[in-house]
Amino acid sequence: xxxxxxxxxxxxxxxxxxxxxxxxxxxxxxxxxxxxxxxxxxxxxxxxxxxxxxxxxxxxxxxxxxxxxxxxxxxxxxxxxxxxxxxxxxxxxxxxxxxxxxxxxxxxxxxxxxxxxxxxxxxxxxxxxxxxxxxxxxxxxxxxxxxxxxxxxxxxxxxxxxxxxxxxxxxxxxxxxxxxxxxxxxxxxxxxxxxxxxxxxxxxxxxxxxxxxxxxxxxxxxxxxxxxxxxxxxxxxxxxxxxxxxxxxxxxxxxxxxxxxxxxxxxxxxxxxxxxxxxxxxxxxxxxxxxxxxxxxxxxxxxxxxxxxxxxxxxxxxxxxxxxxxxxxxxxxxxxxxxxxxxxxxxxxxxxxxxxxxxxxxxxxxxxxxxxxxxxxxxxxxxxxxxxxxxxxxxxxxxxxxxxxxxxxxxxxxxxxxxxxxxxxxxxxxxxxxxxxxxxxxxxxxxxx
Amino acid sequence: xxxxxxxxxxxxxxxxxxxxxxxxxxxxxxxxxxxxxxxxxxxxxxxxxxxxxxxxxxxxxxxxxxxxxxxxxxxxxxxxxxxxxxxxxxxxxxxxxxxxxxxxxxxxxxxxxxxxxxxxxxxxxxxxxxxxxxxxxxxxxxxxxxxxxxxxxxxxxxxxxxxxxxxxxxxxxxxxxxxxxxxxxxxxxxxxxxxxxxxxxxxxxxxxxxxxxxxxxxxxxxxxxxxxxxxxxxxxxxxxxxxxxx
Numbered sequence: 001x002x003x004x005x006x007x008x009x010x011x012x013x014x015x016x017x018x019x020x021x022x023x024x025x026x027x028x029x030x031x032x033x034x035x036x037x038x039x040x041x042x043x044x045x046x047x048x049x050x051x052x053x054x055x056x057x058x059x060x061x062x063x064x065x066x067x068x069x070x071x072x073x074x075x076x077x078x079x080x081x082x083x084x085x086x087x088x089x090x091x092x093x094x095x096x097x098x099x100x101x102x103x104x105x106x107x108x109x110x111x112x113x114x115x116x117x118x119x120x121x122x123x124x125x126x127x128x129x130x131x132x133x134x135x136x137x138x139x140x141x142x143x144x145x146x147x148x149x150x151x152x153x154x155x156x157x158x159x160x161x162x163x164x165x166x167x168x169x170x171x172x173x174x175x176x177x178x179x180x181x182x183x184x185x186x187x188x189x190x191x192x193x194x195x196x197x198x199x200x201x202x203x204x205x206x207x208x209x210x211x212x213x214x215x216x217x218x219x220x221x222x223x224x225x226x227x228x229x230x231x232x233x234x235x236x237x238x239x240x241x242x243x244x245x246x247x248x249x250x251x252x253x254x255x256x257x258x259x260x261x262x263x264x265x266x267x268x269x270x271x272x273x274x275x276x277x278x279x280x281x282x283x284x285x286x287x288x289x290x291x292x293x294x295x296x297x298x299x300x301x302x303x304x305x306x307x308x309x310x311x312x313x314x315x316x317x318x319x320x321x322x323x324x325x326x327x328x329x330x331x332x333x334x335x336x337x338x339x340x341x342x343x344x345x346x347x348x349x350x351x352x353x354x355x356x357x358x359x360x361x362x363x364x365x366x367x368x369x370x371x372x373x374x375x376x377x378x379x380x381x382x383x384x385x386x387x388x389x390x391x392x393x394x395x396x397x398x399x400x401x402x403x404x405x406x407x408x409x410x411x412x413x414x415x416x417x418x419x420x421x422x423x424x425x426x427x428x429x430x431x432x433x434x435x436x437x438x439x440x441x442x443x444x445x446x447x448x449x
Numbered sequence: 450x451x452x453x454x455x456x457x458x459x460x461x462x463x464x465x466x467x468x469x470x471x472x473x474x475x476x477x478x479x480x481x482x483x484x485x486x487x488x489x490x491x492x493x494x495x496x497x498x499x500x501x502x503x504x505x506x507x508x509x510x511x512x513x514x515x516x517x518x519x520x521x522x523x524x525x526x527x528x529x530x531x532x533x534x535x536x537x538x539x540x541x542x543x544x545x546x547x548x549x550x551x552x553x554x555x556x557x558x559x560x561x562x563x564x565x566x567x568x569x570x571x572x573x574x575x576x577x578x579x580x581x582x583x584x585x586x587x588x589x590x591x592x593x594x595x596x597x598x599x600x601x602x603x604x605x606x607x608x609x610x611x612x613x614x615x616x617x618x619x620x621x622x623x624x625x626x627x628x629x630x631x632x633x634x635x636x637x638x639x640x641x642x643x644x645x646x647x648x649x650x651x652x653x654x655x656x657x658x659x660x661x662x663x664x665x666x667x668x669x670x671x672x673x674x675x676x677x678x679x680x681x682x683x684x685x686x687x688x689x690x691x692x693x694x695x
Contacts, residue, residue: 036559036563037563040551040552040556043551043552044551046551047550047551348547349547349549352543352547352549353560354508354532355506355508355535355541355543356535356536356541356560356561356564356608357532357533357535357536357537357561357564357612358532358564359528359529359532359533360528360529360532361529362532362564441503441508441509442500442503442508442509445499445503445543445620
C-alpha cells in the first residue's frame with residue numbers, strides 16, 4: 001500500500017510515467033463505457049484463435065527482446081547521467097588503468113585536497129581497495145573466487161549506492177554486519193549469490209588466497225552477513241584495515257614492503273553538494289602537488305562510467321538506433337500481416353456493418369481496436385513476464401558490461417511493454433484499417449450475390 | 450408525384466466507367482413509393498434492380514439525378530452522413546442473411562442500436578421486442594451457425610426492424626431459402642408490413658414473393674418498363690428463381 005502511495009505521489013515528477021498512467025486510466029474508462037464494442041472486438045479476435053495467439057506470441061517475443069535491450073540501455077543511461085545535487089566525484093590515477101594510488105593519498109583526498117582558507121571540502125568520502133581472492137589456490141574456479149571491496153565500514157551506509165533500495169530486513173542485516181566488522185576487522189560481508197556459488201554460509205570462517213596481492217593471504221575471515229541478491233549479490237566487503245594490516249605484517253615478516261604497498265588505493269569517492277563545489281574540488285585535487293606522483297584525475301561518477309563505456313559506444317549505438325527500430329518495424333509488419341488477412345477475410349462483414357450504419361471511422365476503430373488489443377496485451381504480458389523472470393527469479397540479465405555483472409528489468413518495463421505493443425499495433429494496423437474503412441458496400445455485395 | 454410518397458427518385462442516371470467505356474446501369478429513372486407500400490422490383494439479371502435498391506437505401510450515389518427519402522435528399526449526402534442516416538431510417542434484409550458469426554442472435558440484432566444514444570435497458574427492450582416479433586426469443590443466445598437458414602433470415606429481419614426504420618429494403622430475402630422457409634419469411638414480411646405499417650421495397654426474382662407485394666415494378670436495361678399488380682406477376686415458384694441467372 002505504501003509503495004502504491006509513493007508511486008502515486010511521485011507521478012507528477014515523471015511526465016512520461018504520468019502520461020502513461022493517465023493513458024491507461026483513460027483507456028480503461030473508455031473500455032468500460034464502450035464495453036459492447038470492446039466485447040465485439042474481443043470476439044472478433046477469438047474467431048481465429050490460432051492466428052491471434054501466434055500474432056500475440058510474435059509480438060510478445062519482439063517486446064521481450066526490446067525490453068531486455070532497453071533494460072540494459074536505460075540503466076547505462078541512468079548511471080551516465082549527470083546529477084545536479086549530491087554528486088559523487090571519483091578520484092583515480094590519471095594515466096593508468098586499473099588505478100593504483102598510494103594509500104597515503106587517502107587522508108588528503110578526503111579533504112578534497114583543501115589547503116587554503118578559501119578551499120572547499122567534500123561533505124563525505126570513501127576509499128576503495130580491491131582485493132580478489134580464491135578459496136582454493138590450486139584448483140581455482142569461478143565458483144571459489146571472490147572479489148572484495150576494502151573500505152571503511154563507517155562509510156558503507158552513507159556512501160555506497162543502492163543501499164536505500166534494500167528491504168528493511170536486508171538493511172538491518174547489513175547494519176549488524178558492519179557493526180561486527182568494526183568490532184573485529186577480520187569479519188567480512190559477502191553477497192548471497194557468491195556465498196551460494198562458494199557453498200558457504202553466514203557464520204562460517206574462510207581463508208582467502210589473494211589473487212592480486214601476491215603472498216597476502218587472509219586467514220580466519222568470518223562471514224558475518226550477506227548482501228541480498230541483486231547489485232552486490234556477487235561482491236564481498238572487508239575492513240580496509242585488514243588489507244593495510246596484512247601489508248604491515250608482510251613488511252615485518254619479510255623485512256621489506258610488499259611490492260604493491262604503495263599502490264593499494266584504487267579509488268576515492270568524494271561527496272559534494274553541487275556542481276560548483278564539484279568543479280572547485282576537482283580543481284583542488286588535480287592541481288595539488290600532494291597528488292602528483294602518480295598524478296590523479298577527478299571526475300563525476302557518471303562521467304567516470306561514461307569514459308569506461310566509451311569502448312562499447314558503437315555497439316550500444318547500433319543496438320539503440322538500429323536493432324530496436326528494426327525490431328519495432330518487424331513487430332508492426334507482423335501485426336499488419338495478421339490484421340490484413342483478417343480484414344480481407346471479413347470484407348463482407350465490414351460492408352454489412354456499413355449497411356447497418358457504421359461509419360468508415362467506426363470500421364477503422366474496430367480494426368485498430370483489434371490490433372491494439374493484440375499489441376497491448378502481448379506487450380504487457382511479455383514485459384511483465386520479463387520483469388518477474390529476470391528481476392525476481394533469475395537475478396537480472398547476466399551480460400557483464402563495464403562494472404555491472406547483471407542488469408535488472410525495471411518495473412517501468414510494464415509501461416514500455418504496453419506502450420511498445422500499443423504503438424506497434426497501431427502502426428501495423430493503419431494500412432489494413434484504411435483498407436477496411438474504404439470498403440465499397442455496392443462492390444462487395446455485387447460480388448457476394 | 451404523390452404527396453404521400455416517402456421515396457422519390459428523380460431522373461436518376463447511374464453509370465460505371467471501365468477504362469474509356471461507360472456502362473449505363475440506370476437511365477433517367479423516376480419513381481415514387483408511397484409511405485406504407487410493399488413494393489417489389491423484378492427484372493432480369495443486370496437490369497439494375499440491386500443498384501436502384503442501393504441508391505434508395507443510401508448505399509450508393511447516383512451519377513445524375515436525385516433520391517429523396519422523406520425530407521432527406523440522400524443523393525447529396527457524404528458517406529458519413531449516409532451512415533448516420535441509414536442507422537435511423539433504413540433496415541436492410543440480405544439474401545445471404547450476413548449475420549456476424551461471432552455474435553449471438555441477440556447481439557446481431559443489437560448491433561445497429563449500439564450507434565444510437567440508448568440506455569442498455571432501452572436497447573434490451575427493443576432487441577427483445579424485435580426478436581419476439583420474428584418468433585425467436587428462445588434462440589436469442591444461439592450463434593448463426595446454430596440456426597437454420599430460415600431462422601437466420603428471421604434474425605436478419607429482426608435486425609432490420611430493431612431501430613424502427615422509415616424504410617425496409619430487402620434484396621432477394623428468400624433467395625437462399627427452401628420453399629417452405631421462403632413462405633414463412635414472406636408471411637413474416639407481410640405481417641411486419643401489416644402490423645407496423647412499414648414501407649418495404651423488395652428486389653426479387655421469385656414470382657411468388659412478388660405476388661405478396663402491393664405493386665410490382667419491372668426493370669429492363671436500366672429503365673422501368675412495366676408496372677403491374679401482384680396478380681400480373683408470372684406464375685411459378687422459387688425453383689424458377691433458382692435457375693434464373695443474376
